[in-house]
Amino acid sequence: MxxxxxxxxxxxxxxxxxxxxxxxxxxxxxxxxxxxxxxxxxxxxxxxxxxxxxxxxxxxxxxxxxxxxxQEKEYTGHFTLGHTTHSFDLETEIDSTSPTDHITENMIIAAAQSFEGEIEQVPPIYSAVKVNGERAYKLARKGQDAEIKAKRITIKKFEITGIEGNIVSFRVVCSKGTYIRSLARDLGEKLGCGAYLSKLVRTRIGxxxxxxxxxxxxxxxxxxxxxxxxxxxxxx
Structure with missing residues (x-):
């Protein structure tokens, strides 16, 4: 204080x-x-x-x-497997549903670990990234699609801290410019069932x-x- x-x-x-x-x-x-x-x-x-x-x-x-x-950032939160939304979080309605019964804890952990290190990540359309001089989220809210270029980021740690049904708890340590919503999308695609970010807490900056x-x-x-x-x- x-x-x-x-x-x-x-x-x-x-x-x-x-x-x-x-x-x-x-x-x-x-x-x-x-x-x-x-x-x-x-x-x-x-x-x-x-x-x-x-x-x-x-x-x-x-x-x-x-x-x-x-500086490096740390987040905790929840991903919800088996559903997707256009915004990759709760801002928009669920737009697809897939079964998750076949997905095991080991599959989720392995998928998360595959994202650790330096990777290319495409920011979400509902973001402040500029596309032809306009914020992407403004285009998204008008119902317009925009091509957003991938950015190089670093995921230092992607830890699965709990799994309850289709709710996956996580801790992520990452570089500036990382979108956890995009990480939710990419994890869901990796598992073949889709996913969205249902809770996010930033716990540390540097x-x-x-x-x-x-x-x-x-x-x-x-x-x-x-x-x-x-x-x-x-x-x-």
Missing amino acids: LKPPYDFEAGAILLIDKPLTWTSFDVVKKTKFALRIKKIGHAGTLDPLASGLLILCTGKFTKRIEEIQA DYHLDQAMSLDQIQELREKIMAHHEGNSGA
Whole structure:
């Protein structure tokens, strides 16, 4: 937790536990307003349907955003096997269903391990990747298809942490630019049954961990501490 003098213009790094359904911009906007910060930005977008660690940089520390974004990331979550969606997550409806009874734990583990290392990955159509100058997700929401080029990424670790029915729990350690939704799609294709991302939590960026992060309620509590600190100094 931050300590006085709370100089956000000089620069601070705020670790926030982004709640489900909030956009990264929503969190930046709320924090900026609550703490009266003039200059603030986030280091790495989280989708509204993902939760977990969002790093905000203020004042002069906004210069460090690219440096932080480039660091290794860790995620946990769930894949749902046997179904696919156009967005590879819960944003869109299920559009195909396949049987999964024949798929064993060993098959799932082996498929996951096959993605470890440096690989080519095609980002999802529902992403901020630009196609001919326009964001891919905007084209997708208009019902338009777009050809998105594969990008080279690194999956350091793809661990299967649990399997319950067709719900697969995972932990992924990866490089910047990795789309876990695309990993869900690719795992489903590898297993021949399809899959989509049904839960995602970002737990780490570099040396910054989710268990160090503040909730949005704690942001408001910090605002109250700052006000009390300033009032105490003005009355001294």
